[in-house]
Amino acid sequence: xxxxxxxxxxxxxxxxxxxxxxxxxxxxxxxxxxxxxxxxxxxxxxxxxxxxxxxxxxxxxxxxxxxxxxxxxxxxxxxxxxxxxxxxxxxxxxxxxxxxxxxxxxxxxxxxxxxxxxxxxxxxxxxxxxxxxxxxxxxxxxxxxxxxxxxxxxxxxxxxxxxxxxxxxxxxxxxxxxxxxxxxxxxxxxxxxxxxxxxxxxxxxxxxxxxxxxxxxxxxxxx
Amino acid sequence: xxxxxxxxxxxxxxxxxxxxxxxxxxxxxxxxxxxxxxxxxxxxxxxxxxxxxxxxxxxxxxxxxxxxxxxxxxxxxxxxxxxxxxxxxxxxxxxxxxxxxxxxxxxxxxxxxxxxxxxxxxxxxxxxxxxxxxxxxxxxxxxxxxxxxxxxxxxxxxxxxxxxxxxxxxxxxxxxxxxxxxxxxxxxxxxxxxxxxxxxxxxxxxxxxxxxxxxxxxxxxxx
DNA sequence: TAGATTGTTAATCGATTAACAATC
DNA sequence: TAGATTGTTAATCGATTAACAATC
Numbered sequence: 317x318x319x320x321x322x323x324x325x326x327x328x329x330x331x332x333x334x335x336x337x338x339x340x341x342x343x344x345x346x347x348x349x350x351x352x353x354x355x356x357x358x359x360x361x362x363x364x365x366x367x368x369x370x371x372x373x374x375x376x377x378x379x380x381x382x383x384x385x386x387x388x389x390x391x392x393x394x395x396x397x398x399x400x401x402x403x404x405x406x407x408x409x410x411x412x413x414x415x416x417x418x419x420x421x422x423x424x425x426x427x428x429x430x431x432x433x434x435x436x437x438x439x440x441x442x443x444x445x446x447x448x449x450x451x452x453x454x455x456x457x458x459x460x461x462x463x464x465x466x467x468x469x470x471x472x473x474x475x476x477x478x479x480x481x482x483x484x485x486x487x488x489x490x491x492x493x494x495x496x497x498x499x500x501x502x503x504x505x506x507x508x509x510x511x512x513x514x515x516x517x518x519x520x521x522x523x524x525x526x527x528x529x530x531x532x533x534x535x536x537x538x539x
Numbered sequence: 540x541x542x543x544x545x546x547x548x549x550x551x552x553x554x555x556x557x558x559x560x561x562x563x564x565x566x567x568x569x570x571x572x573x574x575x576x577x578x579x580x581x582x583x584x585x586x587x588x589x590x591x592x593x594x595x596x597x598x599x600x601x602x603x604x605x606x607x608x609x610x611x612x613x614x615x616x617x618x619x620x621x622x623x624x625x626x627x628x629x630x631x632x633x634x635x636x637x638x639x640x641x642x643x644x645x646x647x648x649x650x651x652x653x654x655x656x657x658x659x660x661x662x663x664x665x666x667x668x669x670x671x672x673x674x675x676x677x678x679x680x681x682x683x684x685x686x687x688x689x690x691x692x693x694x695x696x697x698x699x700x701x702x703x704x705x706x707x708x709x710x711x712x713x714x715x716x717x718x719x720x721x722x723x724x725x726x727x728x729x730x731x732x733x734x735x736x737x738x739x740x741x742x743x744x745x746x747x748x749x750x751x752x753x754x755x756x757x758x759x760x761x762x
Numbered sequence: 763t764a765g766a767t768t769g770t771t772a773a774t775c776g777a778t779t780a781a782c783a784a785t786c
Numbered sequence: 787t788a789g790a791t792t793g794t795t796a797a798t799c800g801a802t803t804a805a806c807a808a809t810c
Contacts, residue, residue, distance in 0.1 A: 325745075326776075326777060327742065328777070328778090329777090330741060330742050330745060331738050331741070331742065333741060334720070334735065334737045334738045334740075334741045335720075335722070335735070335738065338697070338720055338721060338737070339722075352790085352791065352792090353791075353792080354790095354791080359722070360722055361722070363778080363779065363780095364791090365778085365779065365780075365793095366777095366778065366779075368791095368792070368793070368794095369777095369778085369779095369793095372793080377792090377793090378791080378792055378793085379785085379786065379791085379792075380784075380785040380786050380790075380791045380792045380793085381785075381786045381789080381790050381791050381792080382786070382790095382791075382792090383791070383792085384792095396745065397741045397744055397745045397748070398744040398745055398747060398748025398749075398751075399741075399744060401748065401751075403744065403747060412638065412639035412640075412642040412643055413639045413643070415635065415638075415639065416635035416636045416638065416639035417635075419635040420635055420636070423740070426737050426740055426741075426744070427740070427744040427748075428740060428744065466747065467743070467747070474561070490747065490750070491743055491746070491747045493739075493740070493743055497557070497558075497561055498561060499558070499562075499582070499583055499584070507743065507746045507747060507750070509739060509742060509743045511736070511739050512557065512558070513734070514557045514561070514649050515554050515557045515558065516716070516732060516734050517557075517646070517649055517650070517651060517716070518553060518554070518556060518557045518620045518622075518649075519550065519553050519554065519732060520690070520714055520716055520730065520732045521620055521621040521622060521626065521649070521650040521651065522548075522553060522619065522620045522621055523714070523730045524621060524626065524689065524690070524713065524714045524730060525620070525621025525624065525650075526621075527713070527730070528621075528624075549800075549801065551801070551802090552801090575766085575767065575768090576767080576768080577766095577767080586802080586803065586804095587767090588769095588802085588803065588804080589801095589802065589803075591767095591768070591769070591770095592769095592801095592802085592803095595769080600768090600769090601767080601768055601769085602767085602768075602809085602810065603766075603767045603768045603769085603808075603809045603810050604765080604766050604767050604768080604809075604810045605766095605767075605768090605810070606767070606768085607768095
């Protein structure tokens with residue numbers, strides 16, 4: 317028996333879909349209607365067969381010798397990723413990063429609209445940031461279910477992230493986008509996605525440090 | 540012949556190191572000096588043998604029956620990731636996200652200090668944001684080499700990211716942390732790390748959409 | 763000593779890539 | 787028709803996990 321394909325996309329393929337999407341939208345805006353895997357692969361630096369495998373998850377069928385319809389792919393990727401339905405989200409932690417996300421209107425074109433912001437700092441509560449009033453965190457468990465909100469964004473310091481996550485669970489939030497660099501303990505049914513900037517920074521600084529060490533060794537060798 | 544271990548850490552292991560680091564720093568602050576792989580694994584939800592494999596890349600040797608020295612691990616991870624040397628960086632694109640990163644002093648504890656910011660918007664040039672004066676992008680190729688800066692952060696819209704990357708290459712930048720959701724074409728020697736928030740958002744919205752579709756199907760089945 | 767834990771080799775698993783048949 | 791491109795099955799590659807010997 318064949319698996320239900322929708323449920324079985326490998327995480328690496330899923331992560332590549334937005335890249336295809338961005339690329340295809342650009343092609344479309346240039347008036348290009350058809351594209352082959354080899355062209356996509358050349359521009360995005362993937363091997364063609366990988367592009368083909370990835371695009372298959374969207375359900376779009378290509379024509380041999382012709383390629384894929386750009387418009388069809390764009391629509392299919394958006395549907396697959398759930399970007400055709402805009403989910404309302406609440407954000408907790410109106411610091412630098414939280415403020416930036418509140419101001420990033422463009423997320424709404426990718427299925428996410430932040431409709432309310434919360435903080436515990438009395439100095440911030442009541443302020444209006446990017447058109448949204450900052451509310452007291454104490455009200456979260458009340459407001460989120462009433463507004464039928466399913467996504468929570470955590471942009472607090474790591475120390476309080478777990479407490480905020482607990483509040484979100486109580487408030488009936490189903491998916492958390494966590495920008496705090498800490499592991500959250502939440503019930504199994506919760507969808508959690510960690511966005512650890514330090515983790516990304518790590519691979520950059522590691523590679524750079526490695527290069528510098530190699531240069532130093534090289535210099536020493538010559539002396 | 541054995542490979543030079545420093546050069547061969549798998550990307551997934553590298554990405555986990557900051558998580559261990561965060562966890563171990565916390566343990567240390569609680570006065571805990573020794574830790575075993577099973578304890579780390581329990582708290583971070585990794586299998587113990589994976590923890591062991593990952594920690595081996597740092598060069599720290601554990602004692603059977605005893606475990607690892609927390610302090611030793613913290614130092615070794617920091618050295619491995621290059622967090623013991625603070626790299627100066629410049630940032631281009633002082634929008635919402637750029638401003639947030641400029642204000643995030645804590646990066647300096649993880650090897651990164653943003654020392655200058657650039658933009659093309661005349662309305663922004665000359666302003667002081669989080670203590671840094673915003674400079675004209677035109678000056679980048681002059682200033683960066685003079686200050687001996689090796690890291691560039693791109694927080695511009697996708698449309699101009701490639702042009703900014705080109706400027707950075709000219710300016711002698713060696714590593715780019717790219718927050719624009721687009722592929723950069725740069726010379727081979729450049730280290731590029733893409734931080735695509737849409738890509739992360741994709742897996743969240745995809746999983747949520749899948750769940751909603753399942754719920755709808757379930758409701759239909761019952762009617 | 764006995765048992766817990768490390769370090770390491772072997773087996774498994776999943777993603778990527780290669781090979782090739784099907785198709786326009 | 788010939789050739790380019792898709793779709794699919796098989797082989798490869800790399801990371802994870804299991805098994806087990808070494809050690810305190």
